[in-house]
Amino acid sequence: MKKHNFSAGPCILPQEVLKKASEAVVNFNNLDLSLVEISHRSKDFVSVMENARALALEHLGLQNKGYQALFLQGGASTEFLMVAYNLLQDKAAYLNTGTWSSKAIKEAGLFGEVVEIASSKDQNFNYIPKGYTIPTDIDYFHCTSNNTIFGTQLNTFPETSAPLICDMSSDIFSRQLDFSKFDLIYAGAQKNMGPAGTTLVVVKEDILGKVSRTIPSMLDYKVHIGKDSMFNTPAVFPVYVSMLTLEWLKEKGGITAIEKINNQKATLLYTEIDRNPLFKGFVATKEDRSKMNATFNLVDEAHKETFDKLWTEAGINGLNGHRSVGGYRASMYNALPLESVQVLVDVMQELERGA
Amino acid sequence: MKKHNFSAGPCILPQEVLKKASEAVVNFNNLDLSLVEISHRSKDFVSVMENARALALEHLGLQNKGYQALFLQGGASTEFLMVAYNLLQDKAAYLNTGTWSSKAIKEAGLFGEVVEIASSKDQNFNYIPKGYTIPTDIDYFHCTSNNTIFGTQLNTFPETSAPLICDMSSDIFSRQLDFSKFDLIYAGAQKNMGPAGTTLVVVKEDILGKVSRTIPSMLDYKVHIGKDSMFNTPAVFPVYVSMLTLEWLKEKGGITAIEKINNQKATLLYTEIDRNPLFKGFVATKEDRSKMNATFNLVDEAHKETFDKLWTEAGINGLNGHRSVGGYRASMYNALPLESVQVLVDVMQELERGA
Incomplete structure (x- = not known):
């Protein structure tokens, strides 16, 4: 898989x-x-x-x-x-x-x-x-x-x-x-x-x-x-x-080329975090958000079991947040393809449809 | 090879x-x-x-x-x-x-x-x-x-x-x-x-x-x-x-079992170093010889080119001595099979026959 x-x-x-x-x-x-x-x-x-x-x-x-x-x-x-x-x-x-x-x-x-x-x-x-x-x-x-x-x-x-x-x-x-x-x-x-x-x-x-x-x-x-x-x-x-x-x-074209893809990945995920009423970002000031590690939480912890099941079934690994923050952390390093972020966004939208 | x-x-x-x-x-x-x-x-x-x-x-x-x-x-x-x-x-x-x-x-x-x-x-x-x-x-x-x-x-x-x-x-x-x-x-x-x-x-x-x-x-x-x-x-x-x-x-049976094989390997090589008139051991006191790293030299450096060619052709790697000692060093760590030591001894004997 x-x-x-x-x-x-x-x-x-x-x-x-x-x-x-x-x-x-x-x-x-x-x-x-x-x-x-x-x-x-x-x-x-x-x-x-x-x-x-x-x-x-x-x-x-x-x-x-x-x-x-x-x-x-x-x-x-x-x-x-x-x-x-x-x-x-x-x-x-x-x-x-x-x-x-x-x-x-x-x-x-x-x-x-x-x-x-x-x-x-x-x-x-x-x-x-x-x-x-x-x-x-x-x-x-x-x-x-x-x-x-x-x-x-x-x-x-x-x-x-x-x-x-x-x-x-x-x-x-x-x-x-x-x-x-x-x-x-x-x-x-x-x-x-x-x-x-x-x-x-x-x-x-x-x-x-x-x-x-x-x-x-x-x-x-x-x-x-x-x-x-x-x-x-x-x-x-x-x-x-x-x-x-x-x-x-x-x-791949060096840092300049990979940065464009990193920006696309970060924009795709943060747009969904901000749009989807079930989620909220952890970082208080949007300009300080990391393009490498997006931290976010469920607005209502009641959705946790369903969300965890959905992303695990989608083949997503390593989404749990650090114990100091809780919630979720999506790390989008250079080698992570845009496609993987799209899979995560799809899962977030699936949760919303089912909620 | x-x-x-x-x-x-x-x-x-x-x-x-x-x-x-x-x-x-x-x-x-x-x-x-x-x-x-x-x-x-x-x-x-x-x-x-x-x-x-x-x-x-x-x-x-x-x-x-x-x-x-x-x-x-x-x-x-x-x-x-x-x-x-x-x-x-x-x-x-x-x-x-x-x-x-x-x-x-x-x-x-x-x-x-x-x-x-x-x-x-x-x-x-x-x-x-x-x-x-x-x-x-x-x-x-x-x-x-x-x-x-x-x-x-x-x-x-x-x-x-x-x-x-x-x-x-x-x-x-x-x-x-x-x-x-x-x-x-x-x-x-x-x-x-x-x-x-x-x-x-x-x-x-x-x-x-x-x-x-x-x-x-x-x-x-x-x-x-x-x-x-x-x-x-x-x-x-x-x-x-x-x-x-x-x-x-x-x-493999732990340290006790591997030690027996290490002793066999060391005995095989040191016996040849002491027997073969073309070689001499580097260590002055035989009881201090390492069973892991055998250091030895050619008695006559004129044989160097031939010996280096012979062992290289036999598939032997890493036999050159450290620059502080010169000559040769055969490291016989746990994973080295007895067979490899036999190949080295064969090459030493081949050199002797050709000399």
Whole structure:
């Protein structure tokens, strides 16, 4: 049965990528060896790593601009502490827009003074704070571009003279931005890039090397840069599948092309959420709605059993909302086809007809 | 062509495991979804993680003895710093038997006093130091059970009243030991357990929580234990393949059964290295030879071109020695069949006949 996979992450990946990845697990590059049983120093794997790093920079328009792309391990959760370890000497400013921002703030607090310049915690993170002022005496400013759990997304990024650091785990490669405004971008692979187990870090080299503390090797961005992202054995399979997904994105026309489809998907679903009297969106301010994760609830919980039955029968997977929000969450990452959103909208309309 | 994979790591895994893993990448548990595109909180994946953790403890005979098994990220290189972050309050003792021990010592030095109680660096690590005394006023004693690069292995472990910490990356699950003598064992997956990208940590809980520093969440063993090794999104594919490999080991009869075959393989190869006048072993003391990684050289480098051609034509992969040692290294991990070692020995004898 054809599945429509709205999982929030790990999430849907392009089917052709999964097919190639599956083949490589038994026979990679016609070597008669598995991708996962060859040396990471072999030319076949070194070329995977180099290709993945180059594609990441190319998609973001950051080649030859002083940036380095790294494929590390440990997810965004490890970046929460690495960012601070590498960059926080005295004081940093954080924007708190949800669970992941809050965790980033907590970890950074171990390394210096952290100023939470604005937060939407007062309303369970159902909007993006605006009108805040970023102090000038800071080592960096940190924000989360998309809030997977709550379904909000930053549409504009603040101007700041300090380095701009962004956790783009759940919307990287989904929309065109001037990425050169950012000094460090990080993203766990498991949304728009690949399987869980690797983290993309794109860092402008000139912001590094300015803190006085000694940094353990594995937590030091400069160490990883110096070894071309191969200081230690990388997560071979996740990096390879990320490379395949970045190649797939290039064949599709890159971020600009995928953004058009992402906009169509989001418009289709949000239009239905707003039109259908049985549903209401979770996010209070429509301009802050995420195009990756649409959060919504039933107006009347009495329809829950029927709705859950309908979408499950339609082959929809992963629609339950996070426990912090409840209701439903439709994650519409790059690899999700428009057709799957149409199936969800059809089910929402079927519920309305039967109500 | 059938390959005989002597790669030092990432290395050979059981072929039936790779076949199952390949299938799971396109359709896992007949869900019509890939293993890598479902939530790590789904019951299907939670069961993978629980099974992998339980199997690791079962193989080591450490169930219900106060130990926890964790599948983390970042490889042994991350454990070098995590061990010290979590356990080094004042002073720790390290045995230096090679590149990886040296790296562990370097990282630990950032967190407290590190005493290198013995080292074989004076002879390019071609033996295991003996007769050293371990101080009693230490937080822990750390050693590396098998030295992948140099081909040495600890056959006995010292008695110490302090917690015994061991990097078993390249020989875990290959030989029976009294694992309850160890307080913390760690191992990157990519030798006897699975693909690169996850690290097994087996830790006795009562040694934790004794340092005064605050530990960042991702580096804190207690945090990972408290969340059943799912504090953040784990490396789904590497953990799954590790689980499959641990199941395969159980079907084979566990460590005791595989150790017999590992002994046969090592005896077959070392007997030929010692018998064949064209070759000499790298390790100075025969009792310190590794059963996982046999390092050897040609007596006369003039035979190099012919030998390299012979083994390549025989379908042998990954036989070149590490640049620190030169010559050859035959890694004979659990999944390598005895037949592959026989092919290598045949090639060595063929070289002798032609010389």
